[in-house]
Amino acid sequence: MSKSALVILAQGAEEMETVITVDMLRRGGVTVTVAGLDGSDPVLCSRQITLVPDKSLADALTEKQQYDAVILPGGLEGSDRLSKSSVVGTLLKEHENTGKIVAAICAAPTAFVAHGVAKGKRVTSYPTTKDKITSDYSYVEGERVVVDDNIVTSRGPGTAYWFGLKLIEMLTGKEKADQVEKGMIITGY
Amino acid sequence: MSKSALVILAQGAEEMETVITVDMLRRGGVTVTVAGLDGSDPVLCSRQITLVPDKSLADALTEKQQYDAVILPGGLEGSDRLSKSSVVGTLLKEHENTGKIVAAICAAPTAFVAHGVAKGKRVTSYPTTKDKITSDYSYVEGERVVVDDNIVTSRGPGTAYWFGLKLIEMLTGKEKADQVEKGMIITGY
Numbered sequence: 327m328s329k330s331a332l333v334i335l336a337q338g339a340e341e342m343e344t345v346i347t348v349d350m351l352r353r354g355g356v357t358v359t360v361a362g363l364d365g366s367d368p369v370l371c372s373r374q375i376t377l378v379p380d381k382s383l384a385d386a387l388t389e390k391q392q393y394d395a396v397i398l399p400g401g402l403e404g405s406d407r408l409s410k411s412s413v414v415g416t417l418l419k420e421h422e423n424t425g426k427i428v429a430a431i432c433a434a435p436t437a438f439v440a441h442g443v444a445k446g447k448r449v450t451s452y453p454t455t456k457d458k459i460t461s462d463y464s465y466v467e468g469e470r471v472v473v474d475d476n477i478v479t480s481r482g483p484g485t486a487y488w489f490g491l492k493l494i495e496m497l498t499g500k501e502k503a504d505q506v507e508k509g510m511i512i513t514g515y
Numbered sequence: 516m517s518k519s520a521l522v523i524l525a526q527g528a529e530e531m532e533t534v535i536t537v538d539m540l541r542r543g544g545v546t547v548t549v550a551g552l553d554g555s556d557p558v559l560c561s562r563q564i565t566l567v568p569d570k571s572l573a574d575a576l577t578e579k580q581q582y583d584a585v586i587l588p589g590g591l592e593g594s595d596r597l598s599k600s601s602v603v604g605t606l607l608k609e610h611e612n613t614g615k616i617v618a619a620i621c622a623a624p625t626a627f628v629a630h631g632v633a634k635g636k637r638v639t640s641y642p643t644t645k646d647k648i649t650s651d652y653s654y655v656e657g658e659r660v661v662v663d664d665n666i667v668t669s670r671g672p673g674t675a676y677w678f679g680l681k682l683i684e685m686l687t688g689k690e691k692a693d694q695v696e697k698g699m700i701i702t703g704y
Contacts, residue, residue, distance in 0.1 A: 342539075345564055346535070348562070349564065368557070373538040374541065375534055377567075404535070452700070469703075482700035485700055501645050509671075
């Protein structure tokens with residue numbers, strides 16, 4: 327059975343971080359559910375692109391309580407909405423506690439702080455959000471993607487290719503990640 | 516007045532190529548219209564992400580006959596649909612003839628061949644589509660983005676960051692492109 331990933335889409339999410347991650351994971355053979363935080367209606371993202379979620383977060387969690395990975399795209403407004411959602415807080419903690427992958431990119435690691443998730447871990451985030459990552463965390467600069475046990479964080483839209491590759495590697499193996507990289511022509515152009 | 520770009524969205528388009536390009540150009544201050552080839556309804560892309568166009572291509576061309584750039588995202592099915600559309604053929608030729616930027620990534624340069632656009636130019640494309648680029652063109656390998664006068668081509672999803680940066684540079688200048696690169700953290704992580 328293929329691995330599963332839940333990507334939570336909030337209004338104001340960074341659309342390329344969302345789409346790059348979902349597209350790449352699907353190329354990597356992962357079954358990805360794009361779940362709308364506030365329902366199944368189309369979601370207006372940070373640069374005015376509208377994405378249609380596969381289903382509402384409520385439905386996604388009714389159908390399946392645990393995913394192999396829960397992934398938070400960035401965007402300032404989107405991350406703020408994820409930070410304020412108690413449903414997101416609960417599901418992040420449940421996935422962290424059972425050793426599932428919990429991942430966030432750009433401004434979204436601030437939602438970890440808001441919900442008390444991944445405490446004590448090495449994390450990174452969008453540079454201007456660094457001061458929101460409290461001393462409960464060990465902040466890392468100079469790496470595109472930071473992995474500490476089951477916690478995966480990345481820096482911004484321009485590091486999303488490598489965030490996607492790392493998640494594929496962790497979910498379906500290095501060989502598959504290398505295939506996706508080759509098919510996308512990140513290198514070898 | 517800001518520069519304008521028309522991105523034509525067909526069913527089966529590669530969603531990350533579409534979203535990266537649109538998002539980046541908007542970050543670069545370009546006014547981007549995402550125009551649905553077959554109308555304004557949501558469009559199912561190559562990896563099952565659904566994007567909502569800003570308007571139909573018909574409406575986009577009624578409102579404005581010429582854009583500073585016309586951009587074709589890739590994806591095999593999407594590129595095939597762009598290749599078969601006489602409306603796309605006409606608008607590409609009109610934009611080429613007036614010196615506007617005409618750009619395509621991944622499989623989409625095959626639509627240039629189908630419509631007899633950009634003949635005699637240096638172009639690149641997704642490697643497996645190389646044999647569809649006829650001897651009317653000078654095929655380039657080993658470069659992420661190829662520019663020949665007003666014709667811009669690129670290789671795949673993994674070169675889309677640099678396709679976006681080159682288009683921003685051509686439309687709004689190198690300084691703006693550098694700002695966008697810095698803000699996205701493509702380098703300098």
